[in-house]
Amino acid sequence: MVKFDMGAAWDDTLQLLKSHTALVGTIAGVFLFLPALAFAWFGPVPIEPPAGADFDQVMATFRESFRQMVPGQLVVALATMIGSVAILRLWLSRTGVSVGEALTFGLMLFPTMLVAQILSGIGIGIGFILLIIPGLYLIGRLALVAPAIADRAIYNPIEAIRTSWDLTRNNGWAVFFFLFLVNLVIVIAALIIGGIVAVIFGSEPGIGRMLGGFVEAAFGAIGSLVSVAISAAAYRQLAVGGDGDVFR
Template sequence: MVKFDMGAAWDDSVQLLKSHTALIGTIAGVFFFLPALAVAWFGPVPIEPPAGASVEQSMAALQQTFRQMIPGQIIVALTTIVGSAAILRLWLARSGISVGEALTFGLMFFPTLFAVQFLSGLAIGLGLILLIIPGLYLVGRLTLAAPSVADRSLYNPFEALKTSWELTRNNGWAIFFFLFLVTIVIFIAAMIVGLIVGAIAGTGDGFGRMLGGVVEAGFGAIGSLVSVAISAAAYRQLATRTPTDVFQ
């Protein structure tokens, strides 16, 4: 069984991000950045609790804000699936492939990848309810399902999940912590930049909201792209079974 190497995976992730830079950037811009920016600019404004609000009032405002955000976040999630599939196909193709072919693949396999995301989210959510630890472990075990679809053209979502489970055997925690560390770094960077932008431009309607939306959508796109690169790098590392079974 191959042991997951975080350092090698990170180096490979960086190389993937440097490859097809213009093409990958265009796909990420269209499918990651622009939908998130549209939601940030034109979506509902977060509801602020009244001054001196009680805990119950603050929670009610938070819940209402969350409910208002759901439609926009669903749209962003759906476009992200298509963009991620196209980018994974470009990175994992064993031979040359055009952007048009990659996007066509993303659209053709959208139902499969949607099912994979839904089933993974359901399993992880149940795992988080069960003392949190099982859910975190499942993140590492199921993260290679989408790359499996992109590389092997799997139409069956259960087969994709099974493939991820097999490839990540004895490596689930290592993959989770790798994803977690990178996510934390991006989150902290986004929070710092967001605070600086908020202090300079404000957070109200108008220029402040527009600039804040750009920052939010930008870091969201970066986070999504890096996550896809990490999953692709982990897959490339763990799915190589023979000296001839290599990725270009």
């Protein structure tokens, strides 16, 4: 059984991010960045509770704001899903793949990816209900679902989940902390830069919202791309000693 090496995985993550730069950048721009930017610029503005609102009013405002946000966020999530599978296909393919071939592959495997993510989300959600710790552990164990689907063209979502579960055996916490630490740095950077933009330009409709939305979308795309690269690097490392045939 392979022991997950964070240092080696980070080196491979950087190598992946440097490979196929133009192709990956094109897909990331169209599917990860632009949908998020469009939502940030043209989507609904979060509703603020009235001054002096009681708890029930605050919760009602939150529910209404959430209801308005859901459709747009779903579109962004679905576009990100397609783009992520296409990018993973570029990185994990043993032969040359064009952008068109990668996107076609992403569209073909989209139903599998969607069902697998829903099932994974349900499992992780139940884990969080059970005192949070099991949910965090499941994030690590299910982190390789997407790269497994992209590399092996798995059409059965249950098989994709089982593949990730097998590959991350005895490495679930290591994979989780690797994902957590890298994404924590990105979130902190996004908060700092977003806060600076808000202080200088404000957050009201106009230039403030446009710049704030741009920063939010940019860091969201960067975070998604780095997370995809991390999952691909972890997959490449663990699949070598697992039941896969990666790069044989």
